Amino acid sequence: MSSTPTPSEAEAQPAAAGASLRxxxxxxxxAPLAFAPGTGRLSCQRCGTLNELPQSDAAELSAARExxxxxxxxxRAAGQEPQIDAHPVVCPGCGAxxxxxxxxxxxRCAFCATPIVSAQARSRRMIQPRLVAPFKLTAVQAQAVFAQWISSRWFAPTALKRTVRQMNTTGRAGGTETENGARGVYLPYWTFDATSDSRYSGQKGIHRTETETRTDANGQQTTQSRTVTDWYxxxxxxSLAFDDQLVIASPSVPEHxxxxxxHWDLSALQPYSDDFVAGFVVEAYQRGLEDGFAQARVAFDAAIEQAVRRDIGGDEQRIHRIDTQFDAIRFKHILLPVWISAYQFNGKRYNVVVNGQTGEVEGDRPYSAWKILFAVLAALLVVGLIYMFAGGMPQ
Known part of the structure; x- marks a missing residue:
C-alpha cells in the first residue's frame, strides 16, 4: 500500500501533464476576473463586481511558511529543471x-484579455510557490510613481518630463496593466535559512603613538608624532544564523x-492561490535551487567576514583564512510583485522597474547634455567668484 505524501513531499510532485487551464x-x-491590487479581491472586467477571495486560516498560513x-x-534534482519553452495556449474565453x-x-489572452493560468506549464517545475505577496500598487499608481521619479531627476530632459506627464495612464480592469505597456509580473524568489560555523585565523592590529624629537642644524628641536600598529x-x-535571505530566481530585471x-515586507506573504495572480504574468524560476543558494552564500560570506572582524577586535584586522561549514539549510519558493515597463525617447528604449509592494522605483533614463553643461558652468562661476572675493580681501 502506498503512503500518502506529506505536504512537503507533495510540493515536489508535478501536476498531471494534461492539467487544464484555469x-x-x-x-x-x-466575465473574466482579475486580482485588484490593494483590495484583496477579484474585480470583474465587465460589470465591475468585486468577488471575494477564499480566506486562509492560521493553520494554512503556518503550513505555507514551513x-x-x-x-x-x-x-531529488528538484529546482534544476530546464527552461519552459514558449508555448501556445488556447483561450477558454474566446477560443483564440x-x-x-x-x-x-x-x-492574459492576447485577444480578449482573459486571465489564464496554465497548470500544464507549471507542472514543468517540481517545486511550486508556497507563498505570494499580493500587489498593493495598481498599474495607474505605478505609473504615477514613475512620473514623480522622472520629475525629480535634475538632469532629465525637459521634453521627457513633459512626455511622461502626458502619458495615458488608463488601466485595465483590476489595475493589472496600463495602455503604455507597464506589465504586472510576479517574479520567482528563493528564501534561504542556514546556520554557519566558521573558524578563522588572522591578525589583530593595535594602534599606539610614537613621539620623536629631532634637532636641526640651527639647534632647534622639533617633535613629531606618528601612529604605529602592532600586530598580534x-x-x-x-557562529551565525541566517533567516529568509532573498534570491531572485529570474533574469527579467537587469541587475543594475x-x-x-x-526591500520587502515578508509578513504580508499569503498562502499561494491562483486567485492572487489572476490577470498578471507569472514567471517560473529560471535560477535553480543550487545556484540560488550559491547567490545567498555571497551575502552569508559577507556577514561572516564582518562577524570575524568584530570577533578579532582591535583597531585593524587582517583575515588570513575563514573555513565555514553551513548546516540546517532550508528554503521556500515565493512570488513577489513587480511592475516592469519600458518607454521610448528619441529612438532609444529605457527600462523601468517599480516594486509592486513598496512603490520603490528604479529605471534607465536619458540625460540632458545642456543641463549638465549649464550646471558645470554655474559651478565654475561660483568657484571663480569665491576665488575672486577671497583674493581681494585684505591680508
Missing part, C-alpha cells in the same frame, strides 16, 4: 490561440535596476 469567471455575469529541506530536494513566452505559467596573531570561531527588489 480561468476566473465572475459570479454575477461570468521551510523545506535544501539537501533533500537537491538530492495565444502565445505564452519562455518560462511563463500565467498571463589571532584565531577563533564564530534590481536595487528596488531588495
Amino acid at each position: 480561468t476566473f469567471p465572475c459570479r454575477e455575469c461570468g 521551510e523545506l529541506d535544501y539537501q533533500r530536494y537537491l538530492a 490561440q495565444t502565445q505564452f513566452g519562455q518560462n511563463i505559467v500565467a498571463s 596573531a589571532v584565531s577563533g570561531q564564530v 535596476l534590481a536595487r528596488v527588489l531588495d
